[in-house]
Amino acid sequence: MKHLPHKTIERLSQYRRALLICASKGKTHIFSHEIAKIQHITPVQVRRDIMLIGYTGTLRKGYNVQELIDLIGDILDTHEGLNVAVVGIGNLGHAMINYFNGKRTKLSIVAAFDSNPDKVDRIFSGVKCHHIDQLPEIVKNEKISIGIITVPAGSAPEVSEKLVNAGVKGILNYTPKPVNVPKHIYLEEYDMITSLEKVAFFVKTHGE
Amino acid sequence: MKHLPHKTIERLSQYRRALLICASKGKTHIFSHEIAKIQHITPVQVRRDIMLIGYTGTLRKGYNVQELIDLIGDILDTHEGLNVAVVGIGNLGHAMINYFNGKRTKLSIVAAFDSNPDKVDRIFSGVKCHHIDQLPEIVKNEKISIGIITVPAGSAPEVSEKLVNAGVKGILNYTPKPVNVPKHIYLEEYDMITSLEKVAFFVKTHGE
DNA sequence: CATACGTTGTTAAATAATTAACAAAAAATT
DNA sequence: AATTTTTTGTTAATTATTTAACAACGTATG
Numbered sequence: 001m002k003h004l005p006h007k008t009i010e011r012l013s014q015y016r017r018a019l020l021i022c023a024s025k026g027k028t029h030i031f032s033h034e035i036a037k038i039q040h041i042t043p044v045q046v047r048r049d050i051m052l053i054g055y056t057g058t059l060r061k062g063y064n065v066q067e068l069i070d071l072i073g074d075i076l077d078t079h080e081g082l083n084v085a086v087v088g089i090g091n092l093g094h095a096m097i098n099y100f101n102g103k104r105t106k107l108s109i110v111a112a113f114d115s116n117p118d119k120v121d122r123i124f125s126g127v128k129c130h131h132i133d134q135l136p137e138i139v140k141n142e143k144i145s146i147g148i149i150t151v152p153a154g155s156a157p158e159v160s161e162k163l164v165n166a167g168v169k170g171i172l173n174y175t176p177k178p179v180n181v182p183k184h185i186y187l188e189e190y191d192m193i194t195s196l197e198k199v200a201f202f203v204k205t206h207g208e
Numbered sequence: 209m210k211h212l213p214h215k216t217i218e219r220l221s222q223y224r225r226a227l228l229i230c231a232s233k234g235k236t237h238i239f240s241h242e243i244a245k246i247q248h249i250t251p252v253q254v255r256r257d258i259m260l261i262g263y264t265g266t267l268r269k270g271y272n273v274q275e276l277i278d279l280i281g282d283i284l285d286t287h288e289g290l291n292v293a294v295v296g297i298g299n300l301g302h303a304m305i306n307y308f309n310g311k312r313t314k315l316s317i318v319a320a321f322d323s324n325p326d327k328v329d330r331i332f333s334g335v336k337c338h339h340i341d342q343l344p345e346i347v348k349n350e351k352i353s354i355g356i357i358t359v360p361a362g363s364a365p366e367v368s369e370k371l372v373n374a375g376v377k378g379i380l381n382y383t384p385k386p387v388n389v390p391k392h393i394y395l396e397e398y399d400m401i402t403s404l405e406k407v408a409f410f411v412k413t414h415g416e
Numbered sequence: 417c418a419t420a421c422g423t424t425g426t427t428a429a430a431t432a433a434t435t436a437a438c439a440a441a442a443a444a445t446t
Numbered sequence: 447a448a449t450t451t452t453t454t455g456t457t458a459a460t461t462a463t464t465t466a467a468c469a470a471c472g473t474a475t476g
Contacts, residue, residue, distance in 0.1 A: 013405040039386055059472050060423055076405055078412045091303035107408055145411055170411040178247055186410040188403055192307055195396055197221040197284055200315055202394040203353055203378040204286045267442050267454055
């Protein structure tokens with residue numbers, strides 16, 4: 001197992017979540033076509049992904065749910081876990097915190113940052129919000145390695161730079177403004193406006 | 209110009225936003241490498257995308273900003289515009305409304321839905337929230353063709369079904385729970401947990 | 417016991433997306 | 447006026463991802 005495709009990584013994360021639900025219902029084995037159905041993809045793709053991570057099911061019984069969960073964990077998780085910070089406690093930042101709060105053991109949002117004095121020192125869904133000027137210090141002390149940017153677009157580049165200088169290794173930018181980071185920082189950008197415009201385009205061209 | 213690649217559609221949306229900013233600064237022409245720099249992609253990709261939409265720049269002067277904006281508009285927008293509804297006014301739903309409010313002329317969020325009585329009949333950033341039971345009626349009356357799902361994961365399938373039955377043509381699902389829609393409905397799903405786990409994976413394997 | 421069936425694992429083919437290569441031509445420079 | 451530079455447009459090559467094809471084989475069935 002050398003280089004897992006990016007798309008496979010994404011699907012593994014999704015398989016795991018589906019599998020956790022299955023496990024909680026007492027299901028011990030699952031077929032590729034069952035996983036496929038849940039994720040609405042093809043069974044072949046599921047089998048191929050599972051092949052790539054070197055797991056092997058039992059013929060005619062499918063995959064052992066718990067074993068697969070554990071193996072995906074070995075691949076995706078770090079043993080000690082990773083700490084995450086959210087920068088920008090607007091609605092989106094707050095939504096991110098809610099999403100994760102207490103759900104993952106291996107990824108924890110341990111700090112939030114904002115420049116608005118009304119938000120600083122308040123606690124949002126269990127996560128304390130600090131002033132953004134404290135970012136370098138707290139990122140270092142708390143060993144934060146991933147930053148999520150949910151500030152207004154205009155401030156994204158400056159926040160990104162702060163995060164990089166503070167030593168994070170990965171950035172998730174939810175701002176429509178692309179940011180520049182050094183090559184050694186992993187950057188994932190997601191732009192809600194683009195997504196909606198894409199849906200609109202395909203709605204428009206539907207059936208043409 | 210027959211089939212534009214999905215990825216090109218996404219980039220066109222992004223180019224346009226960058227171009228609008230340029231235009232507002234009074235810039236009349238732009239080079240492929242300038243666009244590329246903003247989006248941090250390669251100039252070749254920009255030129256190729258622009259070629260695919262059949263536009264042609266002027267040698268050594270680059271592309272006419274306004275013409276390109278207009279042409280991208282012709283491709284992405286519908287003449288009459290499209291109406292959008294947000295289902296689920298938690299932090300994420302609220303964030304979506306804020307993002308779009310008044311910014312796009314061709315895509316308007318015209319209604320919000322929630323089942324929580326505390327939210328029903330209130331106005332969120334200019335968008336009125338209705339009870340989810342009114343969805344079929346309002347979607348029809350307001351000619352809503354796109355639904356954005358921002359409810360808690362568990363309710364996603366049921367909301368999705370409601371939207372489809374009400375007649376929307378496209379769905380944007382921000383829930384980690386995959387939903388099933390008929391083939392003729394365009395579905396885009398985005399899962400924040402997966403994104404973060406993906407970043408975590410690449411942070412983990414960085415340099416291995 | 418033999419045959420049919422269902423399901424995995426894997427290789428090969430097809431499709432999609434990116435990147436490279438380079439000709440063409442206008443502007444700038446010598 | 448010739449040469450160099452810059453930048454577009456396009457085709458070709460490469461890389462990434464998905465899909466198809468099918469052998470292998472255990473289980474069920476007759």
